[in-house]
Amino acid sequence: RGKRAFIAGVADDNGYGWAIAKALAAAGAEILVGTWVPALNIFETSLRRGKFDESRKLPDGSLMEIVKVYPLDAVYDSPEDVPEDVKGNKRYAGSSNWTVKEVAESVKNDFGSIDILVHSLANGPEVTKPLLETSRRGYLAAISASSYSFVSLLQHFLPIMNPGGATISLTYIASERAIPGYGGGMSSAKSALESDTRVLAFEAGRKGKIRVNTISAGPLGSRAAKAIGFIEKMIEYSYVNAPLQKELLADEVGNTAAFLVSPLASAITGSTVYVDNGLNTMGLAV
Numbered sequence: 001r002g003k004r005a006f007i008a009g010v011a012d013d014n015g016y017g018w019a020i021a022k023a024l025a026a027a028g029a030e031i032l033v034g035t036w037v038p039a040l041n042i043f044e045t046s047l048r049r050g051k052f053d054e055s056r057k058l059p060d061g062s063l064m065e066i067v068k069v070y071p072l073d074a075v076y077d078s079p080e081d082v083p084e085d086v087k088g089n090k091r092y093a094g095s096s097n098w099t100v101k102e103v104a105e106s107v108k109n110d111f112g113s114i115d116i117l118v119h120s121l122a123n124g125p126e127v128t129k130p131l132l133e134t135s136r137r138g139y140l141a142a143i144s145a146s147s148y149s150f151v152s153l154l155q156h157f158l159p160i161m162n163p164g165g166a167t168i169s170l171t172y173i174a175s176e177r178a179i180p181g182y183g184g185g186m187s188s189a190k191s192a193l194e195s196d197t198r199v200l201a202f203e204a205g206r207k208g209k210i211r212v213n214t215i216s217a218g219p220l221g222s223r224a225a226k227a228i229g230f231i232e233k234m235i236e237y238s239y240v241n242a243p244l245q246k247e248l249l250a251d252e253v254g255n256t257a258a259f260l261v262s263p264l265a266s267a268i269t270g271s272t273v274y275v276d277n278g279l280n281t282m283g284l285a286v
């Protein structure tokens, strides 16, 4: 049978999550997605109304089928963690079972198991603030949504992952080099995510024969990136300075993810793989 993938962090057709879903679908995988609760309504409506049909097109001409969309808020592990104001929020009250533990249970009930887990989500409420001006609350929120969310997803999905399976997350070079503008503790969150990739690769490798890798992606004008405010500048900077002078396509990250979760990458785990036109290798701006 084909492989089954759960991709957390798809809410439109612009981001890396969507591109990864497409690359996996093109390779024959069954696609389940986890969509942030506040974005669920518009995503499902747009899907239903055919707004994404053009971008659902796979290389063979067929349309990517998303077998099921699960509401998800990856900053909550189980219902006990959800504060009253969120519970009562109109956008949340309309959905149910969206904490990480519940989503894993729902996927288990619906499909039994998965082979591939993708984490393509991040959030830092103070991302536009320099680290020096970031509050404790903002910093911890960035870590919670962007780093611990992966620990939690793997913790809860590992028991239903088939041995030989693999996970992927998305990181950014601000984890290891100072990138002014990527603030609010998001740089710290990406450092944590990369370090956790190594530790979780060991633990999930030993416990469930699961591989854990992360892709350090170059800049893409996604919805999340536009919220940071300097994405156009980063894309231009990359174009001017990277070894490969071309636009970075989300599909190039999607294809790398498909490779990394496939048997072709069966000995790769704990790695940070750069998909950035080579920008990370440069030591001097041109």
Ligand code: NAI
Pocket: 008, 009, 010, 011, 012, 014, 015, 016, 017, 035, 036, 037, 039, 072, 073, 074, 075, 119, 120, 121, 122, 123, 145, 170, 171, 172, 173, 216, 217, 218, 219, 220, 221, 222, 223, 224, 225
């Ligand atoms: P995106 O906007 O397509 O994806 C981010 C997703 O996270 C959105 O769908 C959003 O609804 C979801 N999300 C936010 N908080 C959530 C929560 N608490 N629970 C569940 N979902 C939540 O944007 P993009 O840029 O494709 O981001 C995907 C990943 O790629 C992120 O980890 C990001 O940091 C990473 N990345 C992006 C780069 C870029 O230039 N766009 C560069 C390098 C890494």
